[in-house]
Amino acid sequence: MKGAASIFFAIAVAFALAGCAPMQTASTTQTDKPALSADIIRFEIPADALGARDPQLTAILAKAGALAAAQKQPTTILVTALAQDFPYLNQAIWKGIPTRHTVKLSLENLTAGARQPYSVSIRPTQGG
Secondary structure (H helix, E strand, O other): OHHHHHHHHHHHHHHHHOOOOOOOOOOHHHOOOOOOOOOOEEEEOOHHHHHHOOHHHHHHHHHHHHHHHOOOOOEEEEEEEOHHHHHHHHHHHHHOOOOOOOOOEEEEEEEOOOOOOOEEEEEEOOOO
16 A cells, blocks of 8 residues: 555654654553554644644645545544544545545544543544
């Protein structure tokens, strides 16, 4: 899946060049979870980039939408953030999805809890 790899690389490079807060690594309290993940991609959203509605973040979110639309199986995009940020995040993701995408997409919002990072996950739809 060369296209997905190049989009993932573009997202990683964009975050590295964005000049935003550094991406946080997984906390040590999560080490007892299985290492395998069904996620196609998952990335955390730096709070300062989200608060500033950083144009580079908007571009990355659109690329995430394009990556989800490029999948061959039904795909779920899970956005974890505060409720007031969902309209911006969802709109930025949908901008990257072509109007004639062939895969069934589901966009789900999960309100972030205390000390839970803001993130976007793209994964195959369960049971789909």
